[in-house]
Amino acid sequence: MIDKMFLTVCLTAVGTIVGFVIGHRLKLRKQYFDSLDGLLARFESTLAFSHDTVPTVLGQYRTDSGLLNSHIKFCLLEMKGEKGDKFANGYLSKSESDFVRSVIMSLGTYNTAAEKNAVATNRMKLKEYCAAADDKYAKLGKPSIKLGFLFGLLLSVLCW
Amino acid sequence: MFDLSSLKHVLPTKIYSSISNNLDPQKLREIRLRAEKQVCVSYGQKNIAYLTANGISDRADKALTVSADDIKRAVVSSAEHSVYAYNDDINKGFITLDSGARIGVCGECVFEDGKIKAVKNYSSVNIRIPHEIRGCASGIMPVIVENNCRIMLISAPGGGKTTMLRDIARQLSELTPRNILIVDERSEIACTVGGVQKHDVGINTDVISGSEKAYAFECAIRSMRPDVIITDEIFGKSDIETIREAVGCGISVIASAHSSNPETFIMRPFVRQLVEDKLFERYIFLSSDFFSDRVEAMLDRDLNLI
Numbered sequence: 001m002i003d004k005m006f007l008t009v010c011l012t013a014v015g016t017i018v019g020f021v022i023g024h025r026l027k028l029r030k031q032y033f034d035s036l037d038g039l040l041a042r043f044e045s046t047l048a049f050s051h052d053t054v055p056t057v058l059g060q061y062r063t064d065s066g067l068l069n070s071h072i073k074f075c076l077l078e079m080k081g082e083k084g085d086k087f088a089n090g091y092l093s094k095s096e097s098d099f100v101r102s103v104i105m106s107l108g109t110y111n112t113a114a115e116k117n118a119v120a121t122n123r124m125k126l127k128e129y130c131a132a133a134d135d136k137y138a139k140l141g142k143p144s145i146k147l148g149f150l151f152g153l154l155l156s157v158l159c160w
Numbered sequence: 161m162f163d164l165s166s167l168k169h170v171l172p173t174k175i176y177s178s179i180s181n182n183l184d185p186q187k188l189r190e191i192r193l194r195a196e197k198q199v200c201v202s203y204g205q206k207n208i209a210y211l212t213a214n215g216i217s218d219r220a221d222k223a224l225t226v227s228a229d230d231i232k233r234a235v236v237s238s239a240e241h242s243v244y245a246y247n248d249d250i251n252k253g254f255i256t257l258d259s260g261a262r263i264g265v266c267g268e269c270v271f272e273d274g275k276i277k278a279v280k281n282y283s284s285v286n287i288r289i290p291h292e293i294r295g296c297a298s299g300i301m302p303v304i305v306e307n308n309c310r311i312m313l314i315s316a317p318g319g320g321k322t323t324m325l326r327d328i329a330r331q332l333s334e335l336t337p338r339n340i341l342i343v344d345e346r347s348e349i350a351c352t353v354g355g356v357q358k359h360d361v362g363i364n365t366d367v368i369s370g371s372e373k374a375y376a377f378e379c380a381i382r383s384m385r386p387d388v389i390i391t392d393e394i395f396g397k398s399d400i401e402t403i404r405e406a407v408g409c410g411i412s413v414i415a416s417a418h419s420s421n422p423e424t425f426i427m428r429p430f431v432r433q434l435v436e437d438k439l440f441e442r443y444i445f446l447s448s449d450f451f452s453d454r455v456e457a458m459l460d461r462d463l464n465l466i
Contacts, residue, residue, distance in 0.1 A: 047244060054240070055240060055242075079237070081168050107241070108245075109241070110244065111244055111277070112244040115243070
């Protein structure tokens with residue numbers, strides 16, 4: 001009986017932790033895309049007013065997303081012709097990661113009018129990623145701890 | 161002394177490696193990149209040499225080549241990855257780097273309402289390396305002082321006019337203390353970055369950079385009280401009008417212009433006006449040969465050979 005109780009506690013704890021990790025990753029993804037959109041919005045206002053350079057805008061941008069910070073750092077180095085560490089995918093898929101890299105590296109490659117169009121187009125595409133991340137977080141992220149707990153409990157019952 | 165590493169982000173890796181491993185940056189004057197063509201350099205006494213993986217050569221077939229993408233990357237990198245911020249400069253055909261190197265840009269121009277709007281499909285870049293040669297103007301300083309600093313320096317493009325103007329500014333500013341003002345349209349003479357001049361142009365020298373001559377002269381005359389204005393590359397009637405205003409206000413002007421010899425110089429449309437108005441006392445023609453006596457010919461204010 002003690003063995004069964006111990007197994008139940010362990011499996012529900014593991015399920016809860018897994019649920020928490022999944023939920024946290026989905027939350028970070030959402031935060032990542034929101035922050036990237038914030039960066040593009042900031043860049044758009046620079047184009048309209050101060051005409052700060054891309055390295056200045058990227059260097060001054062502050063975000064809580066550690067992955068976006070590392071991506072910005074990588075791109076800043078690449079813009080200077082230096083090679084940084086690998087462009088880490090983190091919790092992004094390969095296609096999302098490629099998209100983000102191309103968006104950041106394309107900043108500042110056109111004149112003002114064309115740059116505004118390019119940023120607007122990229123923000124439209126980014127909105128799709130933001131919406132998908134939001135949706136996934138709402139559907140899976142928030143209830144993931146409960147689901148993980150229940151899944152662990154179910155598994156332990158099956159193991160009895 | 162020019163720091164070659166300032167070009168590391170501009171040049172393709174193979175080009176930068178070849179130059180940094182095989183060439184002396186102090187002898188390097190120009191690097192020319194043309195899409196899908198061989199890379200050329202002006203190096204030492206060689207006006208055109210091909211850049212190979214092992215240095216320079218006279219043989220084009222061994223030269224390194226660059227792609228159109230390399231040219232675009234060079235322009236975008238020169239513009240600090242911010243073409244929109246440098247669009248006006250690119251439309252005028254050049255970008256000046258913090259190190260003072262000037263990147264000339266060729267491509268397809270896009271016009272709107274008669275004005276250039278953008279340059280696209282960049283086809284070639286010419287990277288001109290600035291050199292600070294202290295004392296290079298010593299030979300002509302007595303002529304400049306005797307003629308009340310109303311001098312025009314003339315040479316073919318790349319003949320060292322800007323280097324000479326830089327040293328004249330420094331020597332006039334320090335040896336015969338006067339207020340010197342440099343109107344540095346392309347930020348080439350003083351290379352001002354963040355308000356600080358990267359080249360030594362003297363302790364009594366002010367610099368207005370990035371402005372057209374007419375605006376800069378007007379501001380300077382009204383507020384800076386210069387004794388001498390030094391400016392680069394006179395071109396066309398509007399520049400002559402601007403200089404006439406300054407001379408009329410009692411300010412001496414030292415300027416430079418492109419031409420290879422007195423015969424071709426006289427053919428330039430604005431020269432007649434210069435002579436009629438007697439804006440300059442001496443026209444000094446510089447030799448393109450950096451390793452010989454720099455003064456090739458000197459004309460008086462009526463364009464008579466001295």
